[in-house]
Amino acid sequence: MTRDITTEEDRIRDTERARLSALVSGDVAAAEVYHAADFQLITPIGAVLSRDQYLGAIASGHLKYLTWQPEEIAxxxxxxxxxxxxxxxxxxxxxxxxxxxxxxxxxxxYEYRDGRWVAVWSQATAISHGSPE
Structure with a gap:
């Protein structure tokens, strides 16, 4: 089976942007669709959160994204x-x-499961003020 790489890359980029939009808007039901049941996040401070912990923090208001502006997605x-x-x-x-x-x-x-791409692991690293961007 051949796959149009450009189309699949765009599909994943679109999925990531939709995931971010759901997270920023606090729409946990929409965000859940983009996160695998076994999803894990490593935060910039090194904490490990499961999907339920992560989305629960957003639902409770403990975590609120004000803006999330991605640059080019490789x-x-x-x-x-x-x-x-x-x-x-x-x-x-x-x-x-x-x-x-x-x-x-x-x-x-991301993994391709049940006909769609879902995030399974995510890690965020803060860019320190002294490091080149």
């Missing part, structure tokens, strides 16, 4: 899996503390 395929990487600017409120607009690297692993 995509690599590995059979029925893909890895994406991009820089983004985020502003967030976490536990009542406002984290101003800052730069982050994002690396996400």
């Amino acid at each position: 995509v690599r395929f590995y059979g029925p899996a893909a890895v994406i990487r991009y820089r983004a600017r985020l502003a967030v409120v976490f536990g009542g503390h406002h984290v101003p607009l800052s730069g982050y690297w994002h690396t996400d692993s």
